[in-house]
Amino acid sequence: MHDFLKANRAELIARCRVKVAQRAPPGMPENELEHGITVFLEQLIKTLQVEQTAHPMLSRKVSGPTGGGKPALSEIGESAAQHGKELLLHGFTVEEVVHDYGDLCQAITDLAFEQGATIEIDEFRTLNRCLDNAIANAVTEFGYQHDFVVADRQADALNERLGFFAHELRNLLCTATLALSVIKQGNVGLSGATGAVLDRALIGLANLIDRSLAEVRMTAGMPLQNRLFSLANFIAELKLSASLEAQAKGCALTVSAVDPLLAIDADRDLLLSAVGNLLQNAFKFTHAHSEVTLNAYAVADRILIDVEDHCGGLPPGDAEKMFLPFTQSGEDKSGLGLGLSISRRSVEANDGILSVRNVPDTGCVFTIDLPRHSLPIPSSATGAPSDRLVALD
Known part of the structure; x- marks a missing residue:
């Protein structure tokens, strides 16, 4: 052979x-x-x-x-x-x-x-x-x-993400420390411009940590902590924190009235982080002295949460690319470019859909689409047992 x-x-x-x-x-x-x-x-x-x-x-x-x-x-x-x-x-x-x-x-x-x-x-x-x-x-x-x-x-991917996180954390902490140092000298007060700088830095730190914790939960595949909660109370909590960001940014925040019977069955913390990221993104890119709007309402068997800004409209290209990790399409390159990616994953984990709609020359509208639920109807109003639940999904 x-x-x-x-x-x-x-x-x-x-x-x-x-x-x-x-x-x-x-x-x-x-x-x-x-x-x-x-x-x-x-x-x-x-x-x-x-x-x-x-x-x-x-x-x-x-x-x-x-x-x-x-x-x-x-x-x-x-x-x-x-x-x-x-x-x-x-x-x-x-x-x-x-x-x-x-x-x-x-x-x-x-x-x-x-x-x-x-x-x-x-x-x-x-x-x-x-x-x-x-x-x-x-x-x-x-x-x-x-x-x-x-x-x-x-x-390499982990090191890159940790590097971005540490960089942003250091910048925000440095800003807060410097502002606090100036205030401690007694020459300026908390209500002035330096106090506003401190507010912005602390808000940024809170958002960065919340977003990172949400990503850890999603990446680790931790089980969802679903429970039924009031949509009105949920929006009211978001309004409280978003009002501080609106003041720091110097723009207006408009929040719609919400039907008190509407409810969501989801992991509240993940959803809170998702909407919080959208609001933070809106305040980051909306034009100075413009308006950010938060609307929550029901359409048929769905609950929709809209976050609308006045950023001037989305840049040319595929809007879906905005949801890719480490993607930043605006002029402001601060942050990690992870907020929208984490928001979408958090919403999808709760059987929802996160989409974006461009309003040319005006801004954009991010919409979270979730199954609709209702709170228990009070027995005093209907004569029915207080634990009665109406679910439309």
Whole structure:
């Protein structure tokens, strides 16, 4: 068999290259990888030659023992491991690693059949042993390298996010510290401009921490804490905190009246963070001395919460890109670019939908769409038991 392989070496390699090229990712060089089939074919020939000598077991130094072994124990193991690494770097999948060696086996059997060449049973067993060890080592190394790549990417992403968070936290804390230091000197009061700076910094810190906690809950997959709560009370709580942001920004906040019977069945903290992020985003981009509006109302079996600003309208492009993590489309690049992404995930976790509508030359409207519920109807008003619940979803 080794004479057959040496005589047909070029033809076998050419057939394998054709098959590899059909699976290769775009931009893959035509030349075979350094530790690929060419090297394996030479090692297979060497193994077969040694097995024809008086010391056939020495071939294991080239091919490795039956059943596999560590890459360092054989020449095939070492080169196959390098080949697995190369295939990963060039964008191949683990399935293609296996196919790469299977191509040579098929090429050998096809060509032997075409030429009427005979392959002895022992020689075929040697071929299978070499292929088995090569595939095992290549796939193992491919897996190791793939894990390293994934771990590196995750570490880089985590470091980037922590870096952004620490940067924003430091800036807000520094601003608050400086403002407090000036106020402590007694030259300015809390009600003046310096007090407003302190207010803005503290509000920013609270929003940053709330947003980060919401992201941690979403990422960790913590179970939702659903409960039925009043939409009116929910909006009233948001109005209280948003009023401080409106004062700090120097713009008006308008909040609509809410039907006292409307209710939401959701994780209140996540939803509070989601709407809070939308309001913070609105105050950040709305024009100075303009208006931010918070509306909550029911349409059929849905409850809608709108946050509208006067930012001048969305920039050209796909509005959906605004919801991607670390995306900032406005001129103000402060913040992490995570607020809208976290808001959408929080809303969707509560069976809701978060969308945006552009109002050209005016602003934009973010809408949270949730299932509609109603609070228990008081027994004094209906004569019904106080625990009666009307649910429209």
